[in-house]
Amino acid sequence: xxxxxxxxxxxxxxxxxxxxxxxxxxxxxxxxxxxxxxxxxxxxxxxxxxxxxxxxxxxxxxxxxxxxxxxxxxxxxxxxxxxxxxxxxxxxxxxxxxxxxxxxxxxxxxxxxxxxxxxxxxxxxxxxxxxxxxxxxxxxxxxxxxxxxxxxxxxxxxxxxxxxxxxxxxxxxxxxxxxxxxxxxxxxxxxxxxxxxxxxxxxxxxxxxxxxxxxxxxxxxxxxxxxxxxxxxxxxxxxxxxxxxxxxxxxxxxxxxxxxxxxxxxxxxxxxxxxxxxxxxxxxxxxxxxxxxxxxxxxxx
Numbered sequence: 001x002x003x004x005x006x007x008x009x010x011x012x013x014x015x016x017x018x019x020x021x022x023x024x025x026x027x028x029x030x031x032x033x034x035x036x037x038x039x040x041x042x043x044x045x046x047x048x049x050x051x052x053x054x055x056x057x058x059x060x061x062x063x064x065x066x067x068x069x070x071x072x073x074x075x076x077x078x079x080x081x082x083x084x085x086x087x088x089x090x091x092x093x094x095x096x097x098x099x100x101x102x103x104x105x106x107x108x109x110x111x112x113x114x115x116x117x118x119x120x121x122x123x124x125x126x127x128x129x130x131x132x133x134x135x136x137x138x139x140x141x142x143x144x145x146x147x148x149x150x151x152x153x154x155x156x157x158x159x160x161x162x163x164x165x166x167x168x169x170x171x172x173x174x175x176x177x178x179x180x181x182x183x184x185x186x187x188x189x190x191x192x193x194x195x196x197x198x199x200x201x202x203x204x205x206x207x208x209x210x211x212x213x214x215x216x217x218x219x220x221x222x223x224x225x226x227x228x229x230x231x232x233x234x235x236x237x238x239x240x241x242x243x244x245x246x247x248x249x250x251x252x253x254x255x256x257x258x259x260x261x262x263x264x265x266x267x268x269x270x271x272x273x274x275x276x277x278x279x280x281x282x283x284x285x286x287x288x289x290x291x292x293x294x295x296x297x298x299x300x301x
Contacts, residue, residue, distance in 0.1 A: 111202050118202070121299045130287060130295055131256055135263035137299065143167050144299060145223070146283060148260070153273075154240055161242065162272045164257070166227045166279035169220055170195075170301070177224040192217050195301055202300070215294040216301045219286060226282020239275040248274045255284040 029044025040047070052059045080086055080094030081101075099105075111118075117140065124133055137144050147167035153159045171177060171191060176184065192213045199209035232238050249257060251274060261269065274280060287295075 118300060121296055124292070124296055124299075127287060127292060127295075128256070128259070130292075131260040132263040133299060135260050139264065146280065148264075153242065154236060155242070162266075162269050164248070164272060164274050164276075164280065165239070166223075166276040168223050168283075169227070170216075171220070173230050174224045174227045175229060177221050188217070198301070199297075212297040212300070215291075215297045219290055219294055219298045222286045222290065223279070223283065226279045228276055228279070239273075241274050241277055242271055243274060245269045245272050248272050251277055252280045252284045254288055255280060 024046075027044075027046035028042055029040055029048075032041045032044055034041040050059065056063065077093060077097035080090045081098040083090065083094060086094050117137070120136060121133060124130065134145050138148060145168040147165040148163065149165075150160045150162050153161040169177075171187070176187060178184070179187075195216050196206070196209040196213035199212050200206060204212065228238060243251075245257070245268075
């Protein structure tokens with residue numbers, strides 16, 4: 001998909017040059033009458049002369065702007081990393097970038113930086129440990145099982161509202177778990193193989209990695225069954241179920257959301273948005289029905 005170049009005016013300031021207008025008359029196809037097809041009148045020549053780069057699924061002026069910004073950010077980071085006299089924020093940026101670019105050290109460390117997280121998961125002994133473990137992963141930016149955060153109340157923008165939302169899927173969205181065509185089946189097979197490869201790289205035997213990968217896929221499929229589809233998520237009313245925390249606890253009594261909030265060190269809440277009730281009821285069933293060993297495999301993944 002190639003997106004229109006000039007339907008929206010965009011100005012971009014680069015580090016090494018002046019502002020550039022996104023509207024370029026050279027992109028117009030003057031052989032097309034604007035009253036007949038305005039889109040091709042203003043974009044026709046650009047569409048003819050602009051292939052989509054192989055590494056992208058779409059291309060347009062906003063992609064170009066994003067790529068230009070990435071190049072600028074790289075120059076900023078490289079300049080900071082090369083400055084031996086840098087202090088403060090510049091030194092922090094430079095050090096972080098240099099650590100990320102130190103491929104030899106990264107390869108030598110392997111999975112060692114993950115070991116504290118993996119040890120915490122290995123220490124899980126009972127189902128009551130799952131929500132605190134999830135809270136710790138969420139604090140680390142790992143979006144396992146569900147999503148939690150805050151955003152303005154959709155019906156009262158003066159207030160922030162705690163949001164419990166569906167999540168935890170490794171594939172892009174719900175449909176990937178159920179598409180019955182050949183492509184869908186192939187994607188699922190490749191996904192399970194990829195998970196198994198990751199477990200092998202952590203040191204698991206091939207047989208053990210295969211069993212764990214299959215368990216992860218089965219658990220994610222259970223979550224997908226309970227999740228809303230992409231089209232349903234476009235309806236804001238499907239994702240707005242504001243209620244007291246006490247009421248939310250009655251919706252999913254076996255899912256101790258209080259222990260999760262306590263582990264996140266979040267002050268007592270009065271109201272929450274249990275955005276996707278059916279999903280959390282499905283998660284509750286999975287928390288009680290799926291083997292603890294399978295949950296631990298999922299959390300490792």
